[in-house]
Amino acid sequence: MAGEVVAHAAEAAHHGVDLVPIVALLAAGTIAVPIFKRVGLGSVLGYLAAGLLLGPSGFGLISDPASVLATAEMGVVLFLFIIGLEMEPSRLWALRKQIFGLGVIQVGICGALLTGVGVLLGFAPIVAFVFGMGFVLTSTAIVMQILGERGELATEGGQKMVSILLLEDLAIVPLLAVVALLAPSTGDVSLLTRLISIGVALGAVLLLIFLGRRIMNPFFSLLAQAKVREVMTAAALLVVLGAALLFQVSGLSMAMGAFLAGVLLSTSTFKHQLEADVEPFRGLLLGLFFLAVGMSLDLDVVGANWQIIAMSVVAYMLVKATAIYVIARVLRSGHGEALERAVLMGQGGEFAFVLYTTAAASGLIDGPTNAIFTATVIVSMVLTPFAMIGLRYLIPKTVQSMDGIETAEGLSGRVLIIGFGRFGQIASQPLLAQRYSVSIIDNDTEMIRAAAQIGFKVYYGDGTRLDILRAAGAGSADLILVCTNEKTQTTRIVELLRDEFPLARVMARAFDRVHAIELVQAGVDYQKRELFDSAVTFGGEAIRLMGADEQQIEDVLEGVKARDRERFELQLNGEDWRTGGQLLLSNARDQAREGGVSVGKDEAEAAASRSAQPVQGS
Known part of the structure; x- marks a missing residue:
């Protein structure tokens, strides 16, 4: 009986589509390309190496590369269309x-x-x-x-x-x-x-x-x-x-x-x-x-x-x-x-x-x-x-010009801001409006020159270096704002501040929820995800345009923030977000009822379930 099944399968494969080359091509691409990219050789070389192994010069799974190439040229055609x-x-x-x-x-x-x-x-x-x-x-x-x-x-x-x-x-x-x-002419070709x-x-x-x-x-x-x-x-x-x-x-x-x-x-x-x-x-x-x-x-x-x-x-x-x-x-x-x-x-x-x-x-x-x-x-x-x-190894590393740039040395402001990009520029404005003495450092000379043109004094300095932090006045600052835009860089600075300047209060810009938890564990006094508040405000304006009144908007946004705080605490304490799922679900239902929002039970449950899940980018 088993022999008959094998025979029928072989006959079906013979008369049907031969899946072996297709599976081999897909497997070669999905295995070779990630490996080559991981070691820094790029996806193109991964494809070429995989093709060499599959072709006549390799395992010989595909004996007619010309036929594959004729079809694959459509990839170049579609590429040029894009x-x-x-x-x-x-x-x-x-x-x-x-x-x-x-x-x-x-x-x-x-x-x-x-x-x-x-x-x-x-x-x-x-x-x-x-x-x-x-x-x-x-x-x-x-x-x-x-x-x-x-x-x-x-x-x-x-x-x-x-x-x-x-x-x-x-x-x-x-x-x-x-x-x-x-x-070579094979016959007369007329004009x-x-x-x-x-x-x-x-x-x-x-x-x-x-x-x-x-x-x-x-x-x-x-x-x-x-x-x-x-x-x-x-x-x-x-x-x-x-x-x-x-x-x-x-x-x-x-x-x-x-x-x-x-x-x-x-x-x-x-x-x-x-x-x-x-x-x-x-x-x-x-x-x-x-x-x-x-x-x-x-x-x-x-x-x-x-x-x-x-x-x-x-x-x-x-x-x-x-x-x-x-x-x-x-x-x-x-x-x-x-x-x-x-x-x-x-x-x-x-x-x-x-x-x-x-x-x-x-x-x-x-x-x-x-x-x-x-x-x-x-x-x-x-x-x-x-x-x-x-x-x-041949291209020389770009060396930033230091013409007109002052390095951080002997600064003593009550507030030290590290990183003066878009986030740092906005965060500095309330402090400057209250006339606090603020020292600012950054390691981008072009940005420092641009800031000088609009009246900001920014000093050159790399916040990941302990000697620069000392020269910038981290030891005497009452408050330090870490506003750099690289996660690893921000975490490194926070760790240095915690170990070397334990009395300074530290606020930090977080990239996402996972980074925010990392910063809290590193010892910051306050962290804020860079897009959270603007995204919540954006969502509030969205439901306003959809017909929600001011009270509904306020209730909905406060509910979003409350559930986010609860979810954050659960993750910070190492608990599975599902352990607080019933609480979050109950809050979502109450919010839907009290806010007068027309949301069904199933929709509220689905929304609460989604909002409870820890998303990397949120």
């Missing part, structure tokens, strides 16, 4: 000098230099041109992923890199056209045929612009009236993949079609809805893309041609990185910014695979040469996260 949504036409126009200035300069110079490197390595000039121009196209996915993880997309340096990446993505279109022109191809491509661009400006908004408005979420999700994918298909059949880049569709919808009222609908697919498929790239790395080809691949990787990455650094410095970027751009953009990218595959299909390069080129790009992509780790 980028396009963030690039409003006005923003693109503002970046035009960087895109068509800096971008063209970098692509042109790097392309010429890398073509020369290819010739020196022994490739024919046309083959060297294809190799070099493919390597010029930096991995948009890797760079954007790293910039996004580090929160640097909106910085000036990040914007320059994004502009260059956009130009490189645009460059794939003329490069594919050049490859088609350089391909009329070429003109028709150019006309079709321009027509596709114009058609997409028309659809984006005239049709898509009414289309989504009509679908929104149906109020069916899955229909909106399907429509979002239809727009992205439809634009990609339109450009593909017109001989253009699918990714550029998706990017243009995103730009056209960037000013739409449905922009955020589209982004939310596409984002889960984008993340999964982009991860699948990196897995597929890792699987595509043929170790047999690498082993048989390791000398030329090693020389190519070293030569191309060094030449490209050096050129990028020199260009950045000539155009007046700082050393640190130029070095970071050179290292981050020194690798080849995913569009190189498109260019090399097209060149192989047209007969410009043969299969083994295509494999060498592809392996070179993949190895460069794998090395990039390691290069970024090494970069940390």
Whole structure:
């Protein structure tokens, strides 16, 4: 009987969907990526390593990486659509000098230099041109992923890199056209045929612009009236993949079609809805893309041609990185910014695979040469996260200028404020209004200069150092306010004050409930969570707009504060919040009845249950 069940299961698996590769891909991604991120190597390298293990060069669970890569390229398409949504036409126009200035300069110079490197390595000039121009196209996915993880997309340096990446993505279109022109002729191609191809491509661009400006908004408005979420999700994918298909059949880049569709919808009222609908697919498929790239790395080809691949990787990455650094410095970027751009953009990218595959299909390069080129790009992509780790030791640490800044020395105010950001500035005003002598220290020189412009005297000093606390007058202060915005920093200062200045009364800014409990246990006389009062006031205004009168608002807010105090005491004493659950539930019911608020029993119980639970961010 058991044998029959196994046989039936095997037969079902044979005729049905083979789940082994799917499960293997999901398992590889969910296991490798967290591990690599935890050790500081980044998610991209985690995907590449997992793909290498799953592919023909590893365990061989997936024997046809090309088929996976073809599907996974949709991740790059969706990724560029998301980028396009963030690039409003006005923003693109503002970046035009960087895109068509800096971008063209970098692509042109790097392309010429890398073509020369290819010739020196022994490739024919046309083959060297294809190799070099493919390597010029930096991995948009890797760079954007790293910039996004580090929160640097909106910085000036990040914007320059994004502009260059956009130009490189645009460059794939003329490069594919050049490859088609350089391909060995298989027959007479008339001028009329070429003109028709150019006309079709321009027509596709114009058609997409028309659809984006005239049709898509009414289309989504009509679908929104149906109020069916899955229909909106399907429509979002239809727009992205439809634009990609339109450009593909017109001989253009699918990714550029998706990017243009995103730009056209960037000013739409449905922009955020589209982004939310596409984002889960984008993340999964982009991860699948990196897995597929890792699987595509043929170790047999690498082993048989390791000398030329090693020389190519070293030569191309060094030449490209050096050129990028020199260009950045000539155009007046700082050393640190130029070095970071050179290292981050020194690798080849995913569009190189498109260019090399097209060149192989047209007969410009043969299969083994295509494999060498592809392996070179993949190895460069794998090395990039390691290069970024090494970069940390090369970029000089930013040294704050102390011009016009006074250090904390011999201060003796009755009140000492440590940290003068948004919280500290507001907290200081009642003290100053009462004319108490207040000493203020902070370790941000730019903030100190800004404060001086509006009449505040702030001294430079690091509150986590005992000698600075003594120099700032902590030993003689009646009250010390710790208003720093870093949890660990605040706790460290409070512990120093408790141990070294036990007579001083200490008030501290808490980040959340857990931090507030930590500060109370560290010995503060008073703590306040930075967003609690403003959030309670905000909620009060919300129920006012919903029709509550003044007495109801007062009762409701007092109930919220009372339950928060009770919950805080329970957690502070190490008790499970559930031990006081019945009390909190009873209070919520009483509040609902006495306040005249129209809340049912079940709703009151649910609300009290939720409010009783210890939430990290509250």
